[in-house]
Amino acid sequence: MNDFWAGLDRLLDEGMPHLIAAPILLPLLAATLMLPLGEARRRLKSALGVLASCGVLLVALALLRWVDTPARAGDAGAIGVFLPGNWPAPFGIVLVADRLSVLMLTLTALIGLASTVFATARWDRAGIHFHPLLQLQLMGLYGAFLTGDLFNLFVFFEITLAASYGLLLHGSGRLRTRAGLHYLAFNLATSSLFLIGAALLYGATGTLNLADLAQRIATTAPNDRALVHAGAAILATAFLAKAGAWPLNFWLVPAYNAAVAPVSSVFALLTKLGVYVLLRLWTLGFAGSTGTAGGAGHAEYANASAPFGQNLLLAAGLATLLVGAIGTAGTQRLSNLCGFAVLMSAGTVLGAIGFADAAVLAGALYYLLASTLAISALFLLTDMIERWRNGAAIAPHEVGEHAPFLDEDLKPDQRVNLDDDEQALLGRAIPGSVALLGIAFMACAVLLAGLPPLAGFVGKFAMLSALFAPTSVAPTSIAAAASVDAGIGWVAWTFAVLLIGSGFMTLVALSRTGIRHFWGPNTATLPTLPLLEVLPVGALLLAAALLTIGAEPVLRQTQAAADALLSGERYRRAVFNARPRVRAPRADTATTMKAP
Secondary structure (H helix, E strand, O other), rough: HHHHHHHHHHHHHHHHHHHHHHHHHHHHHHHHHOOOHHHHHHHHHHHHHHHHHHHHHHHHHHHHHHHHHHHEOOOOOOEEEEEOOOOOOOOOOOOEHHHHHHHHHHHHHHHHHHHHHOOOHHHHHOOOOHHHHHHHHHHHHHHHHHHEEEEHHHHHHHHHHHHHHHHHHOOHHHHHHHHHHHHHHHHHHHHHHHHHHHHHHHHHHHOOEEEHHHHHHHOHHHOHHHHHHHHHHHHHHHHHHHHHOOOOOHHHHHHHHHHHHHHHHHHHHHHHHHHHHHHHHHHHHOOOOOOOOOOOOOOEEEOOOOOOOHHHHHHHHHHEEEHHHHHHHHHOOOHHHHHHHHHHHHHHHHHHHHHHHHHHHHHHHHHHHHHHHHHHHHHHHHHHHHHHHHOOOOOOHHHHOOOOOOOOOHHHHOOOOOOOOOOOOOOOOOHHHHHHHHHHHHHHHHHOOOOOOOOOHHHHHHHHHHHHOOOOOOOOOHHOOOOOOOOOOOHHHHHHHHHHHHHHHHHHHHHHHHHHHOOOOOOOOOOOOOOHHHHHHHHHHHHHHHHOHHHHHHHHHHHHHHHHHHHHHHHHHHHHHHHOOOOOOHHHHHHOOOOO
């Protein structure tokens, strides 16, 4: 077994640079092969989609193992850099695989595979070109997580959005058309902000490479600093809107509610992409100290732009978390609950970013993984539950206030629950399909509410423990101005109260919805659960369970990712130390130099 892992490591060492490009190439190849196929070849297209998603997941797991190997770059792990055009940074395109990008890549690949399999049961037949659009959207997500410059980030963002426009309208209908129009107009506006912000940064710094941009922001002349901050603020506005941050989140719940279940499940990653970009840009350019582009041994120096935008991220996160909690308490529709859960997840991570503390950020990254898996599973589960509940005609006793649940002729201590046929329910076994839906729903509720012992609780507990640890600091100016003798500011207390309160409100809302769906009057038919729909939900919940079981190693991963993010120097060194591959000349084309 040791020989196997050693051989795998050698293989990864040799092919790792090219392996970084595989998550982009595999879905692109699959979509290209699918497009000429007609709708009659839907099974072949779905098979191609599943194969591409499986391939990306295997590549992501291999990269996850590679970046976690301490022997390659000390205890901090490895960072892989691929130069697709064979030009050195900052002149050429750069793909970078570090701990954070590979974690997000693995999460996206798992959810993409689950959504692809779930769609093959029914939803890919609701319109045309579903599988090519889904693969293109996944390709855009993979590329955005791996890219190392703003220009290609914009390209991958637009690929993701262009595919999402078609996916949101998949299945047609007035509701999807209206939500799609609002979604299209809003995202066109944010894309314009993206371009304006990137142009301002390029005009002030002369580069769009993220590693080079971070260094030039730190050394920008005082006269140009206002232009840099203006460009960064406009970029942040675009990404906050894509992350669903308040008050730019009015589009999210209607759009996610209108989309079909496998699309909504993948859409849960779009907000995380906005959060990821904000985290990457802010920690590289505005978090604190930075260093030169040289190799090891160069000292870090202060970043004059730090901590620009930190208070904004913290305030946006707290407001989004509050709005998501209020929305959860105020709705009774299960699909809307999923949308507000997306807001709470994004708000939690944004708020944690604003504290600029590595331990808090590590807990937030762990929570991001757990909550995204639970939300995606809940989107798929919602489709199965609502299809079951709405699949049969409403029984007469479900209308009005005279439902015969009890036999009024009996004494109070002799009354028993009755079904539609006036037969006692006491002691009757719950059908297996209903029990399966109920258990899965309960697992999602516990994950999202942050109750022990599942991963949602572990993530929230890690954040709170770090926030109130004696060595914890709250470096934001807001928190510093409101700090108390114990060293913990009112902002930290506000975040803690919102974190716990949002979990309680989520538990109440999901319990209320679960009672209505599972304990209320049943329809005449039992739910039909195709295997292709049960397996994806089970796989996502199993992944969340594995996060709980392996909490310690996963938290070590997220802690290492947070430490690397807040320093940023290793990322810059890895990008600038990457050298183009020099090919040896062929023997038949070699020329001989003659002396004059």
